[in-house]
Amino acid sequence: MSESLFVGVDLGGTAIKVGLCNATGDLLRTYEGPTQAVDGADAVLTNIAAYVKELVPPGTPEWDAVEGVGIGIAGFLNIPEGIIDFSPNLPFKNVPVKQIMEEKIGKPVKINNDANVAALGEAWGGAGKNVQHCVCYTLGTGVGGGIILHNRLIEGSTGMAGELGHMSIVADLEAIQCGCGKMGCLETVSSATGIIRMAKDAVARGDRTSLSFVEGELTAKDVFDAAKGGDEVAQRIVSRAAFYLGKSMAAVAVVVNPQRFIIGGGVSKAGDFLFAQIREVFHKLTPDNAQAGVEIVSAELGNNAGVVGAAGLFLRA
Amino acid sequence: MSESLFVGVDLGGTAIKVGLCNATGDLLRTYEGPTQAVDGADAVLTNIAAYVKELVPPGTPEWDAVEGVGIGIAGFLNIPEGIIDFSPNLPFKNVPVKQIMEEKIGKPVKINNDANVAALGEAWGGAGKNVQHCVCYTLGTGVGGGIILHNRLIEGSTGMAGELGHMSIVADLEAIQCGCGKMGCLETVSSATGIIRMAKDAVARGDRTSLSFVEGELTAKDVFDAAKGGDEVAQRIVSRAAFYLGKSMAAVAVVVNPQRFIIGGGVSKAGDFLFAQIREVFHKLTPDNAQAGVEIVSAELGNNAGVVGAAGLFLRA
Structure with a gap:
């Protein structure tokens, strides 16, 4: 199993969807669970990590092939540093998501805003x-x-x-x-x-x-x-x-x-x-x-x- | 003399201007001569080569440091292949300028349209x-x-x-x-x-x-x-x-x-x-x-x- 794999996370106000893609943008499978935003930022991030590990169980050859986890988020972001400055429908304010998620998952993490991410999805693996x-x-x-x-x-x-x-x-x-x-x-x-x-x-x-x-x-x-x-x-x-x-x-x-x-x-x-x-x-x-x-x-x-x-x-x- | 140098050519309907730049976009000097468009495409290209060699005499350490010659041209161009399809004020029609100039000068040549090239000049070495x-x-x-x-x-x-x-x-x-x-x-x-x-x-x-x-x-x-x-x-x-x-x-x-x-x-x-x-x-x-x-x-x-x-x-x- 040497082909590189990539995990994507669509972080919404009510549900979190995670998906596994190969290097050419094909979506291999998805997993979805509740956001539980009322429980606060840390609970939401813990949920993301749990769903990612449901999608790709750690210790498997697939897990080893995962090169990184990308997260699309609605809100004002500091993209290079991976920080959510503020999100209108999530309990995040100045949260260093990249750093926290890299610790929870043990893989490189990138964040970007949801509209950009959806566009990139269509361009990479969809109509483009x-x-x-x-x-x-x-x-x-x-x-x-x-x-x-x-x-x-x-x-x-x-x-x-x-x-x-x-x-x-x-x-x-x-x-x-x-x-x-x-x-x-x-x-x-x-x-x-x-x-x-x-x-x-x-x-x-x-x-x-x-x-x-x-x-x-x-x-x-x-x-x-x-x-x-x-x-x-x-x-x-x-x-x-x-x-x-x-x-x-x-x-x-x-x-x-x-x-x-x-x-x-x-x-x-x-x-x-x-x-x-x-x-x-x-x-x-x-x-x-x-x-x-x-x-x-x-x-x-x-x-x-x-x-x-x-x-x-x-x-x- | 190991710093890379780059030559730029501004090919106009009446005059050809050539200039020498360093790798950070500073213009070191220029040379200018007539286009002589009435004499046809080959005469114009011969003039470009002559003016480039006036600007930087072949055989000098500077000449050896020149990595390439770029040419800005008003007209419809096939940029990747370096061909002038048609130019409104120059005697060029389907002329493979890149290939001809590389033979005449012995350096890599690139072409692009004059508006793009002027923008790039300002961005690289001017107000940008x-x-x-x-x-x-x-x-x-x-x-x-x-x-x-x-x-x-x-x-x-x-x-x-x-x-x-x-x-x-x-x-x-x-x-x-x-x-x-x-x-x-x-x-x-x-x-x-x-x-x-x-x-x-x-x-x-x-x-x-x-x-x-x-x-x-x-x-x-x-x-x-x-x-x-x-x-x-x-x-x-x-x-x-x-x-x-x-x-x-x-x-x-x-x-x-x-x-x-x-x-x-x-x-x-x-x-x-x-x-x-x-x-x-x-x-x-x-x-x-x-x-x-x-x-x-x-x-x-x-x-x-x-x-x-x-x-x-x-x-x-």
Whole structure:
């Protein structure tokens, strides 16, 4: 058993998922357990170590082949030193996770933020498997992103590379303030939250739309379903979300000129209905040489992108 | 004499400039001669070889220390293979420059496009000397750009990385078609050409401005001078050029998150009058974490950026 193996950890607020990958980004198996965040940081870290050892029992040849454990975390991190400065949904404040976990596991540990890690997972073991330069968008509650150039994750000078949801791109007259404090960020229109907000605004102002008759809380899926069914108000909302996504990709195309855009997250489940509109805008706004051969495709790994990318931190970050 | 040396060539339509750099990007000396483009590709390449040998005489210890010769060229290039596919102002079509020049000079040769090379020069030996991640804008007839991450030039999947002048960014209602065929590119408003166009439009439609009384062809400098002197029409044109530059930098900041933006080219001579406006927009539109510590500074090397960057191709591309 001489092939190198890598463990990835997706540390969430309620569950911890761990996965084992080979050196080419294939996910061999996963294990999952509760985070138990209420018990504090040390309990959470002890759980991670326990789940890793469930995944790969110490003393086995597989254990010996594990070169490192990568952890993806939502929060503000000091990545080089492996410290969680602060996490919005975990009981961590200035915790030297890398150091503690290396002691608990006895393997090298790296940490990185969850959006970067998910992007790296798709690039390394998913929809970007055979391309060197790709850019990932995750369309969920917000819009996350990640940039992979020459097969490596780009972090930038303050770790903000690939924060595509905060590109200020919405036309001035339609721009609203984003949670980050700035005006007109992409995620104010192209996230699930943005789509729902536009739908609620339309209902509230009395636009003639089937969305007025949806029972319970409106979801982004309701908006896509209505749009696919011919509802013009819903179609306008979807085209707006798609327009700004395509426009942001046109900007990204002349900055880093990727070969592939990979779109994941809940909103991407709208599928080709959404993708076709994004592609149309991208093709309209991007210089020919920067769109030649560029593909806009769906993510492939779903919820496993996080563990795969965390495992990939040892080869690709 | 064991320190490595590098030669850079700036191949222009009328003149060829060659320069000698040490391994830390300092320009030791330059030599310049005519291109003689009318005599055809082989004559031009023979001239390059002659000027390089004037700069560093063969047989000297310095010559032995030269590790390679980099050439910056305006045109469509096959960079990995070192071929000029086509150049708008030079008599080259499918010319294997790398191979021919390696035979003529007896040293390894690399080629790259002039905008990338100028950016690399500023990053390596100029205003970016002590930073790892920087983004350069060259504001001249067009708007050129270049991205340097981890001290290396980013080329992208089709060589279009850093083509910042073709970011589609101008608001729809004001967008005009760019020479590249697309609408609303940055260079339609923020290049010297764009500034002059806006000024001519203002004069033609009878706006009340001192620009109507400029004798001879209007220049971008006329517009800046009028704006500095209090002319409101000229001020509006300058703010528009600055607004879209700052907005494009805000976009770049969440894609690659550089530590420094370097602005060069003729238009940048407007100095702090222009820079202050760009910084204001950048600060307004960029998330706090992506603007923390980020500087927007003037290029330092002027016309030498090309030779320095070409020399840098061996260490930084």
